[in-house]
């Protein structure tokens with residue numbers, strides 16, 4: 001029996017998670033999976049109910065689960081409250097408390113969506129990049145941090161810090177994953193300016209010695225951002241720190257047609273994980289039933305692959321997504337002429353049906 005905790009969150013979170021749960025139920029039926037599903041509050045929904053974006057009861061359930069399926073958190077309603085109570089802090093605390101240091105963000109272009117990308121089809125066709133983002137360190141968590149008064153004005157400050165062991169373990173994850181792919185790793189840094197990434201570059205290079213088959217290269221983050229839209233197919237695995245990884249993965253999402261297509265896995269040392277789309281709560285379209293649920297559905301596929309060791313179920317879910325794209329179904333964000341525009345529910349149901357029938 002595997003325990004999966006569902007954390008829908010805010011904005012479009014509950015809408016897209018409901019579709020992933022539909023697909024999960026279809027997978028349960030088809031593969032006879034023994035899964036115990038539970039739900040809890042996180043983010044703004046938890047602030048409203050319990051004045052805490054990560055209530056103790058949610059954290060306890062998260063610790064007990066084999067895997068977590070997460071929607072999205074945040075929104076204008078909670079933007080003005082004190083920082084510790086903000087929905088985003090709930091997600092950050094959850095990642096940190098569970099030790100989810102390795103964030104895998106695969107940017108894959110389905111051939112059916114070559115026209116949906118804002119880049120020319122020939123630039124993106126066949127794209128298959130894996131961004132490995134360090135998730136529990138760097139400037140997101142460094143101390144000291146805050147806003148203070150100094151010399152009669154306010155000063156905002158954060159600390160960009162990585163220990164050697166934090167850098168080594170994320171480098172190893174990237175190398176291990178690259179060994180199963182094209183064996184090329186790009187480490188992204190700002191070693192020309194920031195000491196912390198100068199050390200990052202050194203440590204990643206040292207770790208690479210244990211992987212003689214891997215071709216390791218380095219790039220400054222500004223150039224990497226440019227190269228991602230100039231010639232993205234030059235990349236296989238990209239490993240980088242928390243902040244750079246956050247930015248580069250949203251950029252990479254657009255290569256695949258939409259941010260609504262980018263899933264993610266956040267893993268600890270033992271591959272226990274939290275699975276969520278890379279996008280946020282999309283307040284501008286929340287409640288309209290038009291959000292793309294595919295990133296969340298493909299996050300569920302990653303959950304099957306990494307935490308439940310059911311690569312066969314993951315493959316079947318991904319094939320079902322492809323089948324639905326083949327049928328010409330598109331949510332608004334990936335719609336192109338000649339295809340059929342559908343809403344969140346219709347897209348989710350179509351994937352569940354394709355999975356059941358496959």
Ligand code: NAD
Nearest residue numbers: 072073074075259260278279280281282284285291292333
């Ligand atoms: P966002 O990702 O929520 O939205 C950016 C744009 O992409 C919007 O135009 C939105 O409509 C669109 N979009 C996002 N997901 C989509 C989907 N599935 N289908 C179709 N279109 C989609 O980013 P934002 O607007 O900068 O942030 C909104 C809120 O979400 C903020 O509170 C932010 O902190 C939070 N956020 C949460 C997460 C998370 O839960 N992991 C991630 C990013 C942002």
Ligand code: IPM
Nearest residue numbers: 074088089091092246278280
């Ligand atoms: C993401 C989000 C989060 C991050 C925020 C909501 C804390 O942007 O998951 O990419 O910056 O990590």
Ligand code: MN
Nearest residue numbers: 246247250278
């Ligand atoms: Mn982000």
